[in-house]
Every structure is written in structure tokens, then in C-alpha cells.
Amino acid sequence: MDLTEAQLIIEQGLSKNEFISFFCHCSISYSGRAESYLDFGDRFIAIKQDRTVMIHQPTGGMPINYLKAPASCSFKIEDGILIFSGSSRDDEIHVEIKEVFSISSRKLIDGQKQDLSGNEAEMSDMIKDNPSLISPDFKPLSREEHTKYGFIDVFGHLGDGTLAIVECKRYTAGLSAITQLRRYVEKMKSVKGIDKVAGFLAAPAITPNAHQMLKDWKFSFVEVIPPKRNVKQRQRQRTIKQFFE
Amino acid sequence: MDLTEAQLIIEQGLSKNEFISFFCHCSISYSGRAESYLDFGDRFIAIKQDRTVMIHQPTGGMPINYLKAPASCSFKIEDGILIFSGSSRDDEIHVEIKEVFSISSRKLIDGQKQDLSGNEAEMSDMIKDNPSLISPDFKPLSREEHTKYGFIDVFGHLGDGTLAIVECKRYTAGLSAITQLRRYVEKMKSVKGIDKVAGFLAAPAITPNAHQMLKDWKFSFVEVIPPKRNVKQRQRQRTIKQFFE
DNA sequence: TACTACATCTCGCAT
DNA sequence: ATGCGAGGTGTAGTA
Numbered sequence: 393m394d395l396t397e398a399q400l401i402i403e404q405g406l407s408k409n410e411f412i413s414f415f416c417h418c419s420i421s422y423s424g425r426a427e428s429y430l431d432f433g434d435r436f437i438a439i440k441q442d443r444t445v446m447i448h449q450p451t452g453g454m455p456i457n458y459l460k461a462p463a464s465c466s467f468k469i470e471d472g473i474l475i476f477s478g479s480s481r482d483d484e485i486h487v488e489i490k491e492v493f494s495i496s497s498r499k500l501i502d503g504q505k506q507d508l509s510g511n512e513a514e515m516s517d518m519i520k521d522n523p524s525l526i527s528p529d530f531k532p533l534s535r536e537e538h539t540k541y542g543f544i545d546v547f548g549h550l551g552d553g554t555l556a557i558v559e560c561k562r563y564t565a566g567l568s569a570i571t572q573l574r575r576y577v578e579k580m581k582s583v584k585g586i587d588k589v590a591g592f593l594a595a596p597a598i599t600p601n602a603h604q605m606l607k608d609w610k611f612s613f614v615e616v617i618p619p620k621r622n623v624k625q626r627q628r629q630r631t632i633k634q635f636f637e
Numbered sequence: 638m639d640l641t642e643a644q645l646i647i648e649q650g651l652s653k654n655e656f657i658s659f660f661c662h663c664s665i666s667y668s669g670r671a672e673s674y675l676d677f678g679d680r681f682i683a684i685k686q687d688r689t690v691m692i693h694q695p696t697g698g699m700p701i702n703y704l705k706a707p708a709s710c711s712f713k714i715e716d717g718i719l720i721f722s723g724s725s726r727d728d729e730i731h732v733e734i735k736e737v738f739s740i741s742s743r744k745l746i747d748g749q750k751q752d753l754s755g756n757e758a759e760m761s762d763m764i765k766d767n768p769s770l771i772s773p774d775f776k777p778l779s780r781e782e783h784t785k786y787g788f789i790d791v792f793g794h795l796g797d798g799t800l801a802i803v804e805c806k807r808y809t810a811g812l813s814a815i816t817q818l819r820r821y822v823e824k825m826k827s828v829k830g831i832d833k834v835a836g837f838l839a840a841p842a843i844t845p846n847a848h849q850m851l852k853d854w855k856f857s858f859v860e861v862i863p864p865k866r867n868v869k870q871r872q873r874q875r876t877i878k879q880f881f882e
Numbered sequence: 883t884a885c886t887a888c889a890t891c892t893c894g895c896a897t
Numbered sequence: 898a899t900g901c902g903a904g905g906t907g908t909a910g911t912a
Contacts, residue, residue, distance in 0.1 A: 411681055411695055413658055415743050421868075425905040428756030429868040433747030436656055436683070442696035450656055451687035453705060454892060457751075458905085460698060480745075483905065496739045498660050500695040502678030506702075510671030512888060531792040534780075538911060543887060562670075562889090566901065567787070571816040572887085599900060622676040671891040699907065703890080728890060757903065788902060802887055807904090811886070817902085844885060 395474045398492035399467050400475040405497035406465060415493040420447060420457050424483025430456060439465060443561050445478050457485055509621040515560045518619045519594060526558055526592050526614055541579040552620040561595035562618045569593060570605045643737035644712050652712060653852060657684040660738040665702050669728025675701060684710060686821030690723050701840055702730055748815045754866040760805045761790040763864045764839060771837050771859055786824040799835050806840040807863045814838060815850045
């Protein structure tokens with residue numbers, strides 16, 4: 393495809409804030425928080441409607457280069473090469489495009505927001521509603537609370553009045569989960585001036601090293617499978633409800 | 638665009654392992670590690686050559702849904718709707734496509750790898766080569782070493798023989814950086830049976846809370862600006878060198 | 883804005 | 898395969 397024509401289509405798309413996507417043969421220089429260079433090869437480039445820029449190689453899940461919105465984007469042809477210069481707050485990229493294979497540009501209309509289930513907040517919700525998952529005598533007091541001790545997933549006390557902190561992890565808990573729990577427990581001990589605060593780790597599994605550290609610090613592991621709502625069901629129900637209202 | 642034609646183009650692209658990209662009007666159900674539903678709207682969908690799947694809304698840097706490679710992808714038309722079913726190891730998505738606006742599919746050739754500079758490894762490199770950045774009497778012994786105590790950025794000793802552990806962060810260090818350092822220091826103490834191991838945090842800055850915790854644990858903060866090579870320069874030099882060899 | 887922690891984190895590396 | 902930590906992490910929530 394002729395580079396002058398490509399430049400025209402892209403600049404029209406930019407002026408109309410369309411979603412621009414194209415395949416090309418290019419090299420990429422990046423400079424900002426870090427620096428990188430990627431020699432010539434075939435890539436996919438997209439400029440989204442908020443001027444997010446992302447450049448993908450043919451494989452892999454993450455963009456090889458990107459700019460956060462809103463990036464200023466300019467195109468010019470120099471020595472027979474289409475040069476794309478983009479810059480955002482912290483970073484800039486220079487793309488030398490030797491060939492453009494195809495371009496699509498379109499205004500996309502989408503006001504929807506995703507309904508996502510299965511995050512850590514829902515797990516701590518479940519534990520607060522079902523405290524026996526932690527211990528028969530666990531009484532939760534708060535959940536997902538920002539305190540001066542830290543961001544504690546579930547906080548409460550045991551039957552004998554001992555304060556208890558629960559740290560939730562949706563996946564196999566590693567060393568960092570234990571250090572996180574330890575930090576909250578230590579902080580609460582020092583601020584409250586008490587020498588006994590119970591620490592619980594709620595997760596579906598725990599790594600061996602983390603389990604050792606947990607035992608060293610006299611914390612308890614509780615196997616908890618994180619919950620999931622059926623969001624499609626929920627969405628449908630809401631739609632039906634709206635229909636009848 | 639006719640949905641039957643769209644299905645044909647996509648399936649041809651899949652059979653040739655091409656990079657397929659298209660704009661469409663669709664809804665998306667996701668189920669796997671989490672669950673989500675996104676009601677109908679205009680989206681961009683790409684299936685990469687390794688069968689990575691990503692779906693983007695018109696704005697924002699991250700895909701709203703995705704599948705890790707290699708995903709199995711199938712398309713069928715049912716009740717006048719093109720249905721895209723994709724499944725990878727842990728997850729699956731169901732996309733109901735009411736309209737396809739445009740499709741591009743192409744085999745991209747790209748054997749290049751990115752040369753990235755400004756990562757933590759280069760920072761620990763610099764410290765090992767310039768130990769006085771940490772302390773006048775710091776003698777580094779190793780860097781970026783996987784030990785049973787953890788992954789220690791720079792390890793060495795001071796003039797009086799005290800062992801020293803350096804944790805590097807490229808950005809403002811927070812609480813987790815201190816707990817990480819603390820974990821290495823504590824573990825090294827207990828394994829070696831000594832009661833004094835020096836801990837250094839090397840970073841361009843540190844948050845107030847982290848600084849307090851650092852002081853509580855008698856660690857030291859050293860202001861270090863992470864280095865950056867000029868990778869484009871380096872690439873050019875290598876090219877010139879190759880030319881003369 | 884700075885700080886904190888989650889993420890369908892992803893990715894690479896070492897065990 | 899699993900464990901572990903970095904990331905140009907991004908993103909949301911809060912003070």
C-alpha cells in the first residue's frame with residue numbers, strides 16, 4: 393500500500409478520533425521510563441479512540457511497545473519512510489514504517505462496562521458472611537478496610553477476645569502473602585501494645601516455603617476456595633427486571 | 638459485512654495461522670479463573686499467530702477480555718449471529734457477534750527481539766561495579782542471585798566483615814520493598830546463625846511509611862538513580878561493527 | 883497527587 | 898510443572 397495514502401487514512405482517522413489499526417513493516421525506538429529498540433519486522437499497530445497506542449508482534453499477549461492515553465501522534469514521510477512519532481506524559485516512541493499492508497479505521501460505539509466476578513473483594517465478602525470458614529469462634533468486625541495498620545482483608549476477633557487478621561489470596565499463596573500478613577499483625581501488635589494477634593491466611597493453596605514461614609510465625613493457613621457469581625445469569629436477570637419495570 | 642463471509646475469512650486466516658483483526662458489534666461472556674459479562678457494543682478483536690486472543694474496547698490500554706496462547710477458536714452462525722467460542726488452558730470466552738464491520742488477516746514475519754534497557758538487572762549491575770554507591774566499605778560478592786533465602790539483588794560484605802544485602806528498586810520504594818529486604822535479612826541471619834546482617838535499599842526514592850519501617854528495622858536507604866543505556870545507539874554501533882567484520 | 887494493593891495480571895528464569 | 902520476583906507493569910480506591 394502506498395505510504396502517502398496510508399498517511400492520509402491514518403490522519404483522517406486521527407482527526408475523527410476513530411479506532412485505527414494497521415499491519416506494517418517497521419522498527420521501533422522507545423524512550424522514557426526505560427529505553428528500547430526493536431529492529432525491522434512485521435507488526436500490528438493500533439491507535440485507540442482515546443489515543444492509547446499499542447504495538448504488537450505476531451505472537452504473545454502483551455504489546456511490545458505502547459503509549460498511555462492520551463498520546464499525541466504525528467505522521468510524516470521522510471526519505472520514502474513513513475515516520476510515526478508518538479509521545480505521552482512520560483514516554484515517546486519513534487516508529488519507522490517501510491511498508492503498510494492494510495489499514496482499518498472506524499468509530500466504535502461502546503458504552504458498556506464489564507461485570508466481573510471472582511476478585512479478592514468477593515472472597516473477603518464470603519469470609520465475613522461465613523466466618524466459620526476461618527475458625528468456629530471467629531467474629532468478623534470489618535472487611536477490606538484501609539487502616540493505619542494497612543489494608544486488611546478481614547478483621548475481627550476470636551472467642552477469647554484475641555484480635556484476628558485474615559489475609560485472602562485467590563491463588564496459591566507465596567512468600568509475599570505471608571510477609572504481608574506479618575506486616576499487618578506486627579503493626580497492630582505495636583500500635584495496640586499487645587503481644588498476641590492471630591494471623592490467618594485464607595487461600596486455595598500455599599507454597600511449601602510460604603507454609604514454613606507461616607508456621608515460623610505461628611500463623612494459620614485456612615483452605616478457602618474463592619467464590620464466583622454467575623455474572624451472565626445476573627446480567628440476564630437484571631435485563632428481565634428492567635423489562636418489567 | 639455479511640456474517641457468512643466474515644466467518645469464511647476468519648476461518649481461512651485461522652487455517653493459515655495468520656494475524657486476524659476485526660471490528661465488530663458483540664457481547665462477551667468469560668468464564669475461568671474469574672467470570673465476566675460485557676453487553677453488546679463495538680469492539681476490536683484480534684487473534685494472533687500463536688492463537689493469543691485479545692478483545693479491546695474503544696479506549697483504555699488493556700484488553701477487556703483475552704485468552705492466553707494457544708487458544709482453540711471456533712466460529713459458527715446460529716440464529717443470524719456469528720458465535721466465536723474460544724478456550725485456552727484455564728479459561729473460555731463466548732462472543733456473540735451481531736455485526737462485523739471489517740476484517741484484516743495477514744501472516745506477519747518478525748524474528749526480532751526487543752533490546753530493552755533500564756531494568757532492575759542493570760541497576761544491580763551498576764551497583765556491583767560501583768559499590769561505593771552503597772557504602773565506602775561495601776564489597777560486593779554476587780548479584781542477581783537465586784539463593785534459598787530468596788532472589789538477592791546484590792550481596793556482599795562491609796569492611797568489618799558484616800554481611801550486607803542490597804535490594805534494588807527502579808522506582809519509589811514502598812512497604813513491600815522493605816518487607817522483601819527484611820525477609821532476606823532475617824532468613825540469612827537464621828540460616829547463618831548470626832545476629833547482624835546489614836540491609837540496604839537502593840532506589841531513587843522511598844515512601845514515608847516505608848522509610849519509617851526501614852528505620853525501625855535499622856536498614857539503610859541509599860538514593861540511587863537507575864541507569865539507562867542508549868539502546869538505539871548500541872544497536873547502530875553493533876550494525877556498524879558487523880559491517881566492518 | 884501520592885500511596886497501597888489487586889490483577890483472568892504476564893513474563894522470564896531457576897529449581 | 899512450580900516457585901519466585903520483575904514489570905516501561907496497569908488499574909482502582911483512598912487519604
